[in-house]
Amino acid sequence: MTAGFAAFFGVFGLVIQPVAGKLQQHLPWFTIAFGLLITAAGAWLLAGRQLPTMAPKLRRAPTVTRSVPSMALFGMAYATASLGCTIAPFLAIVVSAFRSGSTGEGIALFTAYAAGMGLIVGAASLTVALTRTTAVTRLRRLGRIASRLGGGLLLLVGAYVAYYGWYEIRTQRDPATTDPVIDATAGIQRAIADALDTAGPAMVAALFATLLLVALLIRHRRRS
Template sequence: MNDIALAVLAGMLATVNPCGFAMLPAYLALVARDSPARAFMSGLVMTAGFVTFFGLFGLVLTPIATTLKRYLPFVTVVIGLAMLAIGVLLLLGKELYLRLPKLQAAPKSLWSMYGYGIAFAIASLSCAIGPFLVLIGASLQEGLPAFLAYALGMGLVVTALAVAGSLLAPRVRKLLPHVGRIGGVVLVVMGAYVTYYGVYELRLFLANGSAQDPVVQAAGGFQSTLAQIVAALGPWPFIVVLVVVSVLWLNRRRRKAVRPDRR
């Protein structure tokens, strides 16, 4: 496997890294009611937030990365608690604006998805920054193709899942009135885990606690299975999903545009 293909695969695996993978289903719950076109843009913007933070961290903060990473679990705990809060409010049927930093529950802006990508990157930093820096190299000029390939790999997974989910949502119309509350359940569960994982990292980094934890180990086993599936699939199934969903959505738009002319 050449370096570019390896970078694409690493980007795909970044979506299910051990530290931040719990934020992926939470993200998909947030975009479940979007149109396929908006879900496509949300996936691209969320990916941009993730890789922007990683790129800046690699370029600017690498000299102090070791010290800084010790305190990032505090941020992870804050992110998890914010997800919990948003989930509870969605469960109560609220339509609100809450930002993390620019993360908001429905109704959402694309900027909120950029903020979610940054939050995803912060939560993932401990697990994913090492492979990322190895892939892009110390020089921006040498690492740019790998950086773009990494972004492509992550964007393929995130965007394909978001677009497929948004297209399938109308097929289960009975659930649509409850999508907000279903998303709230997902956010509460995932937020609880992100918070727990942040506390777990704090125990490791600041209190030299034991790495043995039944909750983290169980989640780690599930995450490892997901990572193996993503690695085995490679990029092509996600590309096919994007193409098929795009064709279906364009056909549906065309039919809607033609119907008024037939009356």
């Protein structure tokens, strides 16, 4: 999964590298449009309706198997979905390192980026896998209520994303611009990032190993 994620971001970085500087200037407008789209989808679900599908064949996602190609494709799909919220740090840190002329530093940063992503997402995935049986079953029983809850969450997220894009535009015009909503959210983000930084990769790796061991024990117990 991590290899698929890293491959997608690597190709994306190579393609976007020549125009990264110009692209970053227009990213806030993309953020606003993307946020408004999420807001509309959330409002639609909150009203008790279902999102339309492109075609009947796409009503069900492809089956994810344990094969290497399936996991790699899943990582690419995950990268595509997360691109909207990770493109800024990726362009700022990894792509800028390659543009500075230091190929070795760029490769090292890219490897660290991929490894860190894989470690954290791996731990999160194991956590979801261990709790999904009861949680997902309960959510499915809620039916329309769960759909509306998800719609309400999408509505809030989309509104914030669009608002953040507008904040970035204001910041480009006046670097001294401040906003209480953005400042409060940034404070929470910094707290989470600082907590992860304080824990360090060794602690996250230990959590990953513990969750994996628990999963294996549960699987062994169910078989026996």
